[in-house]
Ligand code: ADP
């Protein structure tokens with residue numbers, strides 16, 4: 001297991017806090033007064049049926065989605081609201097951009113820019129944000145591609161890469177701005193089974209070799225068991241049950257959790 005042990009105890013303030021967060025689309029409530037927190041360096045697995053709100057949670061943190069109620073706090077700073085001229089107002093684009101800097105996200109469908117090489121995909125954000133010069137960004141991109149085992153593919157366009165290679169480029173790209181928190185949304189779901197392991201190996205290495213906080217949405221329960229310090233089981237925008245992976249996977253308390261895990265196993269996933 002990992003070299004990094006998630007800090008515990010009351011002395012350690014959370015890096016992420018959801019306080020009574022509500023997300024509605026018209027009459028549909030997607031997140032229902034959701035409250036939870038994540039400690040710095042913690043590795044969290046988010047599991048639950050399709051539509052339970054897992055992607056929405058990651059998209060809210062990535063500032064791709066707003067909330068309709070409650071507060072999201074990152075590193076002690078409210079993400080979705082700010083103080084301006086003495087009053088509490090919805091966050092401005094400038095505030096959201098600042099908050100976004102702590103996060104990197106990897107999506108199910110890679111979302112690489114097809115007209116850019118692997119290297120250009122990884123080097124883009126540090127140049128666009130003015131963080132690095134072109135030469136520095138190129139050097140960092142090469143290091144990151146090496147880290148994900150793709151140094152030899154730097155000059156390839158995505159169309160020439162396998163799904164597993166594309167996803168590893170996407171991971172390198174998510175790391176380019178040196179995020180404190182990495183968000184991973186079903187990153188192996190679109191891959192052929194034989195390509196899943198190379199991607200999960202990269203995630204295992206990041207887990208063991210960095211102190212990033214990581215939130216992983218997955219149906220790979222076997223992997224979640226090794227990866228996670230804590231598992232949250234969601235249903236209809238609420239946490240039904242949470243605990244260490246041994247407890248959630250081996251002796252879940254709630255009937256809903258049990259029946260979900262039975263379905264996942266029936267669908268051919270290992271636990
Ligand atoms: P999960 O990732 O757990 O499958 P999501 O967070 O993607 O769940 O979605 C939760 C719910 O929100 C789903 O019922 C989905 O249909 C709904 N939803 C997501 N985005 C929108 C949208 N733009 N408009 C309306 N409903 C949406």
Ligand code: MG
Pocket residue numbers: 054055056186
């Ligand atoms: Mg989803």
